[in-house]
Amino acid sequence: MLITPHQQTAERTHRMPTPQSVLMTMLGRYCVDDNPPIATSGYIDVLGRIDVSEHATRLTVTRMTERGLLERQRRGRIAYFKATEVALNVVRNQDRRTFENSTGPSGPEGVWTILSFSMPETQRNERHLLRRRLAWEGFGLLRDGVWIAPGDHDLGDVLDQLLPTGVGRRVEAFTAYPKFSDVKGMISRTWQLDELTERYEQFLGEWDVPTPAPGVRDALGKDLLLITSWRQLLRETPRLPAAHLPDDWPAERCLELFRTLHAAYDREARDLFAGVLARSAQD
Structure with a gap:
């Protein structure tokens, strides 16, 4: 099974x-x-x-x-x-x-949270933990190293829990609104x-x-x-x-x-x- x-x-x-x-x-x-x-x-x-x-x-x-x-x-x-x-x-x-x-998503209608990170192969376990945690928070992988989620996400808890691993120093995150009309296309790619x-x-x-x-x-x-x-x-x-x-x-x-x-x-x-x-x- x-x-x-x-x-x-x-x-x-x-x-x-x-x-x-x-x-x-x-x-x-x-x-x-x-x-x-x-x-x-x-x-x-x-x-x-x-x-x-x-x-x-x-x-x-x-x-x-x-x-x-x-x-x-x-x-x-x-x-x-x-x-x-x-x-x-x-x-x-x-x-x-x-x-x-x-x-459902939090924050103003139409806003997205975008997160980017790059981690060396020596931090493979930490990278794996971060990816799993992002997935749990509703993020999807748009392209290599770039994750997106609908809404305004407070990532403080995510990064605090991974603080001992040093992950936070390799992460950038911000909120944004799409500057294109094909949001469904972006969703289908993610x-x-x-x-x-x-x-x-x-x-x-x-x-x-x-x-x-x-x-x-x-x-x-x-x-x-x-x-x-x-x-x-x-x-x-x-x-x-x-x-x-x-x-x-x-x-x-x-x-x-x-x-x-x-x-x-x-x-x-x-x-x-x-x-x-x-x-x-x-x-």
Whole structure:
């Protein structure tokens, strides 16, 4: 059901969640407040519920540690891992975007925020984090190094969270109004709205059924997969004014479905994760 670190999706329009993205969802839902160290067996337990192998889980945890998202602690012969501050900042922002109510642009009508940056290859991880954060804020890549978003965005929070990485010194941002009439053309070059519409329809096809995610073991696995799948759509969805969206844009229907299913899974999922933590603490 998931793409392992050694697999790539065959269809461009159907991007399944990766094990790392599911673990980031787990950290955001259950670990932000006290950030408990979790034994490797706990990560294997969680991802095993959605049919990820032990080997793929160990590889994912290792790579997340190398990328600065997890930090390792050793207690005797057992390795434990907890989220780094960088990861906590990322998942806090993901949760805010996932569960907030506002979806439209802010600021005066017709204004756009433009951001440009250039970072050396030695800052590849920092560049990746900035790109992901910009996508979460509704920015799209107009051309190499130039990102745009409708509305007037306060980027202070984005840059403050990445301050320890030194990213802010390489970023320029300003607001502007287009000096041309073909705004829809600019939008089509930046966001693939037809492809996004197809992916929203796929989300409905996978989750608006009597038994969603039939191969997933329990409510914890279903909720993590649901949230992660929904976030993939949100991360690539621009906060465009309704006038610039396609007719019959399916995002609102998907949002209502997501909220309904998450409400159904949430309580049992939390209880199951508490059991994961309890078993991890006994290792």
